[in-house]
Amino acid sequence: MAISVKDLGRSPGTMRTLNEHVPAPEQFGAALIGVQEGSDMELDLRLESVHEGILVSGTATVDVTGECGRCLDAIEYDLSVRVQELFYYEGFDPQDQGPDDEEAEEQRRVERDSIDLEPVLRDAVVTALPFQPVCREDCKGLCPECGMRLEEDPGHQHEVLDPRWAALAGLAGTAADEAATRTESDEREES
Numbered sequence: 001m002a003i004s005v006k007d008l009g010r011s012p013g014t015m016r017t018l019n020e021h022v023p024a025p026e027q028f029g030a031a032l033i034g035v036q037e038g039s040d041m042e043l044d045l046r047l048e049s050v051h052e053g054i055l056v057s058g059t060a061t062v063d064v065t066g067e068c069g070r071c072l073d074a075i076e077y078d079l080s081v082r083v084q085e086l087f088y089y090e091g092f093d094p095q096d097q098g099p100d101d102e103e104a105e106e107q108r109r110v111e112r113d114s115i116d117l118e119p120v121l122r123d124a125v126v127t128a129l130p131f132q133p134v135c136r137e138d139c140k141g142l143c144p145e146c147g148m149r150l151e152e153d154p155g156h157q158h159e160v161l162d163p164r165w166a167a168l169a170g171l172a173g174t175a176a177d178e179a180a181t182r183t184e185s186d187e188r189e190e191s
Contacts, residue, residue: 001116001117001118001121002114003018003114003115004114005049005110005113005114008047010049010089011049012049012050012051014048014049016046017046017058018043018044018045018046018058019043019044021042021043022041022043023038023039023040024039025118025122027122028122028126029064029125030129030131033065033133034064034065034066034126035064036065039062040063041060041061041062041121042061042062043058043059043060043121044058044061045083045117046058047115052088052089053087053088053110054086054087055085055086056084056085056086056087056115056120057082057083057084057085058083059082060081060125061078061079061081062078062081062125063076063078064076064077064078064079066133067133068134069132070139070140070141071135071140071141071142071149075133075135079125081124081128083121083124086107087109087110088107088108088109089110090109090110108120140154143156146158
């Protein structure tokens with residue numbers, strides 16, 4: 001999503017606004033939640049020429065869709081995120097301003113009088129998405145044994161044996177059968 005900034009030149013203090021609706025690029029999200037590719041993304045940004053480059057600030061509003069991580073119900077809502085990023089002019093060395101090598105590698109650049117907003121918007125949107133999306137905070141989810149919605153039957157439960165004791169449960173059943181057999185044979189012998 002390249003935006004021309006040629007009109008801003010290298011004149012600190014020059015500014016313009018960008019109010020547009022653009023289609024969302026692909027991979028704007030995570031496995032369970034994100035922004036659908038091609039959906040409407042509203043940009044309300046201010047592009048300002050400063051000494052080092054072009055400062056972009058404002059908001060981006062997107063339609064988020066996904067599914068609850070507990071019950072798998074659909075989730076839809078609008079998300080508005082703040083955006084602020086400095087795109088350095090070509091030939092301007094941000095290391096002269098004091099950042100370390102790692103920070104310098106992460107700096108965005110004005111290339112051929114345009115800036116690429118897609119990585120900046122992706123970073124802002126994806127980091128604002130919930131790590132574990134839920135339809136509501138008190139969602140009980142699904143039963144891990146049978147998949148039943150726990151919201152419909154709050155008292156739902158299964159008797160689960162600890163697998164470490166399963167062998168002993170089998171032995172207990174075998175021992176009970178042997179005891180019953182011995183009792184029957186003892187009774188026959190007494191008769």
